[in-house]
Amino acid sequence: MSGFRKSMVAMLAPSLGLIAIFILVPIALTVWLAFTKWSAQTPFSTATFIGLDNFREIFGTGSVGRDFKGALANTALYSLMSIALILPLSVLFGMLIHQADLRGANILRTILFATYMVPMIAVALVFSKLYSPSEGPINQILGWVGIGPLPWLSSPDTALVSVVLLNVWQQVGYFTILIIAGLTQIPQSIYEAAKMDGARGPALFGFITLPLLKRTLLFSAVIALINAVQVFEPVALVTQGGPVGSTNVMTYHIRRVGIERAQGGLGSAMSVTLLLALVVTVTAVFALARREDRR
Amino acid sequence: MTIRPLMGLFLGSALAAFSSVAWAEDVTVSFLTHWPPETVAKLEAAAATYAKDHPGVKVEVRAVPFGDLLTTLRSQAGQSGGPTITGIYDLWLPELARDKLVNAAPEANATDVTTNWPKGVATAASVGGTVYGYPNEIDVYALNYNKKLFEEAGIQEAPKTWDEFYAAAEKLTNKDKGQQGFGMINSWAAGVVHPFASLLASNGGALVVDGKPQLDSDNAKATFELYEKLIQSGASVATMGTADANTTGPFLDNFVSGKTGMIIMANWWESALKAGMGDRFADIATAPIPVGPKGDGPHSISYSWMTVVSDGASDAEKKAAWDFLAWFNGPTSGENGASAMGDLLQSMGILPSRTSDVAAFSERLKTPFLAGYVSALSEARPFPTVLGGQEFTESLQGHIEAVQFGKETAAEAAAGAQADAAAILEKAAQ
Incomplete structure (x- = not known):
């Protein structure tokens, strides 16, 4: 090995070693546990290999499989709704704030970003009161214009959407800042040239802004997806996965199975499945984007 | 007089003082509960009373929402900083005992439970005939x-x-x-x-x-x-x-x-x-x-609740925890022959299960609201x-x-x- 290579390995070893210890080893351990029967309260040495039994059970027709598939579907729905609301809203707010001649743009930017800085635990507790069907201010306000009362978190038909709205309220400011950063990368000269060719508002947005914002939007979508899949606090604090399991998302369900019921093998199988689902989805999004680029 | 005896006296005093300080911080017992803040304050007051006669033991109280209680116990029991004592719901006991998360009560404490609690309640605090905790509320x-x-x-x-x-x-x-x-x-x-x-x-x-x-x-x-x-x-x-x-x-x-x-x-x-x-x-x-x-x-x-001791705690912590629980649930820690635990439960309208507590609170249990529950027992x-x-x-x-x-x-x-x-x-x- 050349001196250069030796020094390169020596310099990379500490950081790669830490990554291996704190990231790769736990992932490998989780994958191994997914193929075992193991009570999470006992040493790893008590885990017994059972092949694919855990995976058969979580995709089976029994209560374990039904609850897991329900949680997976809820997580997918939650993620889709979150992304579908966060991205357009952040582009809208980003465009508004990015306008150089808008008065108070900095104040608006600060207010929007402030929601992201409020801890989710506080947001969840406040929203649980805001959503109160009988005494909550949201229903009272809607009542003034003849709407409602809506059940919000109290009905399986609306509970997940209510948690999504809470998430959107908190996250949209962060994504707005990302969009603004993307907008500043678009040269003004392109807009000026298009205007000279007669392009106006919607055309400028559709043919210049959106295409040139694609990479930022792609990055935002992936981050929003990862954030959405990791939703936990509002469910744990406010809905406990209910009513009728309608807000039982994957992280909460894995915690319930793996820790509360101490079924470590099953919980690990669920975690591995979630990880695979996330990897496949993100890879598909990037592959789609690359294909679009080639066109 | 040489300096040697003075040095010895000084060193001896310093060691005694040091050991007294060290003893004062000897064992810390953490008590995990889901009780509300006002009840936690009462538990802390009881712990402070206990500490007066037991300077080597410090009881710290940690409270989590009911929904997080089992998860906190399962994820932290036996670990450094994990709870030594936890208030649990009897439904959870069989699995906690199976996973060796809870400590079997020492003989004196087990006898205390089987002697001073109704048989059914003591049974709910046991698995396979082994007592695992002090029953409290029913x-x-x-x-x-x-x-x-x-x-x-x-x-x-x-x-x-x-x-x-x-x-x-x-x-x-x-x-x-x-x-x-x-x-x-x-x-x-x-x-x-x-x-x-x-x-x-x-x-x-x-x-x-x-x-x-x-x-x-x-x-x-x-x-x-x-x-x-x-x-x-x-x-x-x-x-x-x-x-x-x-x-x-x-x-x-x-x-x-x-x-x-x-x-x-x-x-x-x-x-x-x-x-x-x-x-x-x-x-x-x-x-x-x-x-x-x-x-x-x-x-x-x-259903009943009980306080259990973590099996993963050190021997000194377990000994201190069982001693505290015997005192806390005993007839000398509260007022008028009631236990401090009984006092605390009554402040929340909860029925105590220790036989002497039921007798001590007999008048209180006659209120229109609680009497209906007592008759259901x-x-x-x-x-x-x-x-x-x-x-x-x-x-x-x-x-x-x-x-x-x-x-x-x-x-x-x-x-x-x-x-x-x-x-x-x-x-x-x-």
Whole structure:
């Protein structure tokens, strides 16, 4: 090995070693546990290999499989709704704030970003009161214009959407800042040239802004997806996965199975499945984007 | 006189002083609970009293929401900084004992428990004949109703049978006022299952018999049908029954604000009701669980709580923890022959289980609200404490909620709950 290579390995070893210890080893351990029967309260040495039994059970027709598939579907729905609301809203707010001649743009930017800085635990507790069907201010306000009362978190038909709205309220400011950063990368000269060719508002947005914002939007979508899949606090604090399991998302369900019921093998199988689902989805999004680029 | 004796005296004094300081911080026992802040303050006061006579032991209290209690115990027990003592629900004990998370009580403490608590309560704190903790509260369910709403609806007395119960629920319902006759809980496993199990027991049925679920028995089917009937008639509104991780939320709000006529709830709710209602708490009365057509009388289910010691704690911590628990639950730590634990439980309206505490609080237990619960104790049916009990409860919760929200019929819920419960209990027993 050349001196250069030796020094390169020596310099990379500490950081790669830490990554291996704190990231790769736990992932490998989780994958191994997914193929075992193991009570999470006992040493790893008590885990017994059972092949694919855990995976058969979580995709089976029994209560374990039904609850897991329900949680997976809820997580997918939650993620889709979150992304579908966060991205357009952040582009809208980003465009508004990015306008150089808008008065108070900095104040608006600060207010929007402030929601992201409020801890989710506080947001969840406040929203649980805001959503109160009988005494909550949201229903009272809607009542003034003849709407409602809506059940919000109290009905399986609306509970997940209510948690999504809470998430959107908190996250949209962060994504707005990302969009603004993307907008500043678009040269003004392109807009000026298009205007000279007669392009106006919607055309400028559709043919210049959106295409040139694609990479930022792609990055935002992936981050929003990862954030959405990791939703936990509002469910744990406010809905406990209910009513009728309608807000039982994957992280909460894995915690319930793996820790509360101490079924470590099953919980690990669920975690591995979630990880695979996330990897496949993100890879598909990037592959789609690359294909679009080639066109 | 040489300097050597003085040096010796100095060193000896310094060592004594040092050892006294070291002893003062010798053992720290952490006590994990889900009790509310005002109760935690009382527990801290009791710990401070104990520390006066035990300078080597410091008892620290940690409180988490009820929904996080089991998870915190399971994820932290035995680890550095994990809880030494934890207040647990008896349903959790079999699995905690199986996983060796809880310490078997030393002989003196075990004898204390078997001697000074009723046999059934001491048994609930044991697995395979081994005592694992000090029982403290015992909880039963009763019908709570709003006397003012009863008066407005022209109902003379609390319903005794399911027919009277259903009729009362219908009379109490006033859709224009957003008022429901009977409140059903959702999103809280025990809160959903315990009232259902009490109605089932009052209809001659049981959740589990000899380790086998009985959720498709005629008695259970009739209980699911009662829920279905109440929902379909509008006498119960499912969306008014949501609870959060602290067991509060719209379910509590609707009862304290007079929008729910009747609920089936446990005695420990007294403090929550008093806090929410203030003077209007006088409007609330207690009555036995209405009896179903197949029942022989009102039967609440009962469950108990206990304090256990982590098996992963050091020997010194375990010794200190058991010593503290013996004192805390003993007749000298409270007032007038009651235990400090008994005092604390009574402050929340909870029934103590130690025989001497029941005697010490006999007058207090005669209040109109609590007397109804005390009378339910003798005919109560213990909630089944079996391996897989928590998963069983959550599965049944899902089916009861499905009936509440019209996602399953009563027949589908009974069949589904039975199939799921059989699989869960069979797997857990393996």
